[in-house]
Amino acid sequence: MSAPKAPASTAFQQDQFLQVLSRDDAEAAFLAALQPRPLGAEEIALDDLPGRVLAGDIAAPVDAPPFDRAVVDGFALRAADLFEASEVEPVRLRLNPEVIHCGTAPSLSVAPGTATPIATGGPIPRGADAVVMIEHTDPEDDAIAVGRAVSPGSFIAFAGSDIARGQTLLRQGTVIGAREVAMLAAVGLARASVWRKPRVAVISTGDELVPPGQPLRPAGIYDSNGPVIAAALRETGCEAVHLGAIPDDEAKLTAAIADAYAEHDAVILSGGTSKGAGDLTTRVIAGLGAPGIVAHGVALKPGKPLCLAVCAGKPVVVLPGFPTSAMFTFHEMVAPALRMMAGLPPRSTARVSASLPLRLSSELGRTEFAMVALTEGAEGPVAHPVSKGSGAVTAFAQADGFVTVPALADGLPAGTKAEVTLFGPSVAAPRLAVIGSHCVGLDAVVGRLVGQGMMTRILATGSQGGLAALTRRECDIAPIHLLDPASDRYNAPFLADGMRLIPGWRRMQGLVFRPGDPRLEGRSLPEALAALRADPEAIMVNRNQGSGTRVLVDRLLAGTRPVGYWNQPNSHNAVAAAVVQGRADWGMAIRPVAEALGLGFLPVADEHYDFAVWQDPRDAAALAAFEAALSDAVDDLQALGFDPR
Template identity: 55%
Template structure:
């Protein structure tokens, strides 16, 4: 038998170039919808935005009494605060009857809906009943023991991104959002055919001169690991007719075909000869590659369908599979991005990381703190705690690992090193771009575009001031900021220091959100309406968290007043919208996108700038350059305008 192709051994990179070129355009195979029960291990085909708020209502975190926090100030065991206990307690799964007013309290179970008027929950252990009154023995602050609606997941928030692989963490998030079917990338079907008279199936009695077919098992599992669906085709003897029939059957049912054996000069090795007869153009692309192990490898294509004859020896077969086939398979399965800026993943071993912020802990209890990891300019690991609380479903899904605070430690100071333990089944991978700071729907647009270019990213939302501090310390590539400076009446630029560069972003229209039809706000000028509302009994506001860019605008509108609800801080625009839409608050300040998405009224105040701040030393990093290029592209500007942003 002639072996012309095998005599022309080619360079490894040239062989791969030929193979890839024959398969282009190379990308995910398409979308299919599956039930949530069958989604584990599948690859998301599109971003998933939550259709609901999670939790969907203001929720008590413990058994106790819903109160107005100010009614408990000064309480102690010796001098408890006496509150009238409302006759109708909160019942699980039912909206509360009545409203908590001055001097009253309402019994509430863990997980119950917080009634209107209440802004805190006193745990039952800190109370005593006295007839129809409750004696409060310990004061609480606004927000104590309450998870506000939309705090964990906000309606419309992108929670999972296209090409995420669904583990039990992600399926739990989908279930929490009420999603029962999901669009996933179709798994590439990979036909696996073993050939050779000497091959027998595992489990059969051993025979002289015969070997068990380990390649089919190894390759099938490797295909699964790469995101494909193996199609075992059994063992075919060294007969041209049998190999030809098996190959034609495999080409008919699969997206990619693997054969093992039959690539060397032995007289019974017929695979390459049959390929030359059966395949449509371009046919055999390389037969013999300068590899050790793996020299006999044959790469071919029938149309745009890859056909690979792997060496028969198991070590050579699996080595060449991972070198040439697995990368293609991962792209087809949506598990790899094209043109990665760098490869590799962090291993799952324990490591040490520096804590960028101080963290308090309840003494006497061992505490486990879930974190997201990044690196400083010197490559040292930084661990950002995820602070959404034990009731959150996204905390676990976002975590890169965790560290332990021993029970005798009440505080871990910023700058301390902590030992990071891996989350079971999770291997944190390095990404091309780390953004720390304020979150915005516009960033979702930009990061989705970057993902399509093969640029992976990690976003850690800590607010504008936290992001600016992180970029100064060299803990991220960029910080999302929208900080207002009243002295200069401008955004972001006044906060730059030496060594920091402003990357222009886009505008967002901020204003007062309220329930449509509320005559106290409808049709009025924003500043006037807020001033009047601040002086009106019964009107409740919802504030933004300290350190956010929006908080400065709120203070400007309030002009020093402190209306009801001022002490209650929401951490996002969507949480503001949830509080107003559900009636817990009557007004707040958020971007107009939130008002439109939730059907709320909106009084414009001003355009604010959402920009990115980058350390000058990182501007030329590939991920940062890609970010800058995307923000300047007309495609992204158009997409941002489509979301209602000012670009």
């Protein structure tokens, strides 16, 4: 008799984290089990050395320079002959019948009262103890007249004065760059012993993953984790071997992980099952070797699902599937150990203090890393949160660094002076900070500024968020499209004293829907709204609060709350995608987005998209350049479907 089937609900049961560790406890357990150290040395050629780490000290086998040489073009002579030389009574020296160039050995000694012509880098001849610059001499047939005295050793680089034979040239642990290559070449070394790079296998897991470059199938997403983890590994001194994406099949995962483990020094996986039947990857790695999994679940945000294992001395890590979580946990928890295995010193981090314009909420009990972009405010740097969720990949490109919210805090109040850990060694404030409503037309204008070398930052917060940032002097330009119900005018009624409006363009907002929908196709706006209200199955998709489109939607709905009202994505593209994919039946977006996705479009408002600025800008020249770029972009804007004003 066959065993009874499990209830259907267990098909979505997931293994829970047995014990969620703090960040510090998880790191300590991982390092204690791994005890990371360099993996061994290898000798490589000079041309391949940049970026590698020396495995031992290097002593100079020869002097540099290897002989006394001239450092100027002039004449080698005896300093004593010029002891009484002056411009009034110059000393005449007879020229020896040879000229010393680089690479030629002198054949004649410099006797008292004589001098030998010598080029920069030429070996100093016997008898000479100084060089006089050619500019300080006058020719006289087969002699020169010198009108100034020189000291012994003048303009001579003595053998070993730069590098002495036996001197420790470079120390173990030095990261080789162009300067170090020059030092090695100067003493004739063509090879050096460096720590071997850890070979790290990278595997993405999930049925939904599609390799970049391949057609995107329904419900599929491109595998961004694999390439970005491989790139981060190379920045960490490792040799990354990207093995592609493996579906959520236990047999295939077991084989792929076992092969990767056998052939590499470490294995990094990202993601897990998409079926909700438990994390297959953790079950597979648990049997690779002792001590096995040392942490599964870490009190981090983003990054709680992180799994850290050490199997017979090799690190095996399962990073969270979402890109932001994967990168934060890699850099925070995994990269330090890999740097030790590569022989690299701990990574130095640059930090700046910046104020938070708004409260930064956090979940109590988990250390949170909040990505921020920096602008220059009236009282110094301002840190604007840019996180779009753990699944976002663009936030890293927009952010300058991150703010750490401690596990015992539920957030940081507005105005807090927070320490920002920078992603790079430094940060340069943008010439122009643009905060507010986003539009693809804005990208066309700003692209012209970037082409001129003007650094410009765009942060999409919605029209009202942009005006608030402009009021606080945290940005230079606030793109807005706000309709004032009282005056039926766009944008100007919302300006504070001291602000002005730069006219932008007009763009048509309307209801978007799938072609052929009888509730909207061929109807007037009042008829379409009546049909939607009458159909309880009609699902809308709204826009985020603070956006100009949301103001327009709320005015159109006149207080009603249709099904889907609280679904609030923050872009026109997201609204259109929801309709295309059937998750919603209608929403509000601009015409170019609707046309690009083949949606039906019912016009609602010919809105004005303008730019609020201060009359006394922080950088008048940069703002003038923006206005010029706006004027020059007329053709580009028209091609995108906008009506420049």
